[in-house]
Amino acid sequence: MSNTRRTFLTVGATTAAALGAGAVTAVSANAAEVPRTRPEPVYETPLGIAMEGYPSAHPVRFLRLVNQGETVNMAYLDIAPAPHSPQGVSGRTVLLLHGKNFDGGAWEPTARALAAAGHRVVVPDQIGFGRSSKPALEYSFELLARNTVALLDQLEVARADVIGHSMGGMLGVRFALEHPDRTGRLVLANPVGLEDYRELVPALSTERLFADELANTGLEGIRAFYRAYVVQWRRAYERNVELRYRVTLGGEYPRWALASARTYQMAYHQPVLADLPRLRLPVLLVIGQKDRAAIGKSYATPENRAKLGDFPVLGRRAAAAIPGARLVELADVGHLPQLEARERFEREVLAFLRD
Template sequence: MRIKAIITSIMLCFSGIAFSQDIKPLGIALEGYEYPYPVSYISLNIQGEALKMAYMDVKPEKPNGKTIMLMHGKNFCGAYWGQTAKDLSKAGFRVVIPDQIGFGKSSKPKDIQYTFQLLAQNTKALLDSIGVKKTSVLGHSMGGMIATRFTLMYPESVDKFILENPIGLEDWKLKVPYVDVEQWYKQELKKTSAGIKKYMLESYYDGKWKPEYDKWVKILAGWTLSPEYPTIAWNSALTYDMIFTQPVVYEFPNIKAPTLLIIGQRDRTALGKNLVSEEVRKTMGNYPELGRTTQKSIPNSKLVEIDNIGHLPHIEAYDRFITPLLKFLQN
């Protein structure tokens, strides 16, 4: 295991030099980065700040009368749903893809209190503004926690509920010492392109990197070169605190909508692994076990396990992701 880690570090060192030279600075709202579909905005006034929430609204050529909303993870934005939106739209679904406040092309507040309830409320305001009364909801990673909170707060608005390798299937507070916002902020300020790629390689892809994954690193790395990066980093620190202190795992039995869990079995993502002992670390982020436990917790739920795939099935094994998703939505 140690030899594998050393080899991985050497490979990252050499590849990281060329990779970092290819990183271009990006604006605070991802100015300079083009999304796969036109981006629109709604205006929100939150805790005294005038903010804009970005979203894509992909309308099908032959509508089937149904809508699905795709929720992004913490280290991502709505852009990574491009292929998913294309195929869902082709199948007749209207596809709504928000960038949550603090993420992607949406505003980065100077200082607000983040809660999953707030993000769910913002998302409901977006749907209301475009006339969507009922939708299926799909959440990946942190988006799974937002999607869960949205489904609990607005059950009458949710047709079907899908979780793709969500975080929050366990309560990290029970094992990980508390890290305050200032500590998260200092950690975010230290990020580099090489460090971001190393984290994704080890946490998301289990050492199995492909060149097409580079574009998702370049977004975060481009932000580190922005003169406004301190504001971006502060928002990231605030949302880490939200994730750590606001678990949703205890409320899964209250979900009413038909539910599908799509779980890559190689995933071991967990918040705060670097803060605990090796013995404790081994008990965290066990997605095969977490997926089965969650499926038993949520009434009327189904589980699809994708072998040998990590945290991002819709990026790493797209066909094995989209097939069960379409089947669930169309039944």
């Protein structure tokens, strides 16, 4: 299988040589310098596109939905608050929304901290991601928001605080605007969508995106992609690499790849930047200052690529645009503040939820 890697959400500076001839994935320089004291894991067992059989820290449940005439299953975790939390049971529910290249299980440390602080925690895998169905839909943030409301209805949750990471931040903004009565507070952790990618990235057909995703099968390319998200790689982040690579080994990978291409179109064609001033709820922005992630960055010209994903600037602009928003800037942190600066992130979020 090809080792060529063209990513739909890329970060860092272009280093084609790191991935072989013709590669265009952006890889940060620090990723290549991480000392390797142990051999990198090698995965040989395929994984189904719904992560069948992959262990979960909490029981996985499913909600059956009908989207555009197709019956689908939405996976989710419903984590009860710790009964002996020092803060007591808050009576509040926190909804965690994952990014495009992640699943709900990637929220595990944050979910554990929130539950320990007395919050009920609901963690869905959106349709098209993680353990949920991978239908060939016309994806939209409105659709995913409606699905999420249906999940809250199923769980009898009237109102939730929302934390969105990466593309989950775009969904969080849309959820808060479409369903303000269901949204308490909103936390955006290095959200993409703080710029309109259509201005600097060319539009592409779904067929082109699908073909490029089908080529994303090289383990080292996938590992380099996730390394580029962070300032310092830790073996704990390897879970994302394992899931992404093992899915490529399975017979249903083309269906996964098509869902990925279609959700790329959603993020590209449905910007939320202009909607930020319309938010009318408490908002916390947590921005890792070393992040350079952007939808479709590898498809942009070198000149435009250099302009994309400037999170120090984007975070400040977003904070100025959102009425009353609070901005926390984390130095020497990349795209995963909830993992790279876990204790600080959890402290800021818990304080925000208490205020």
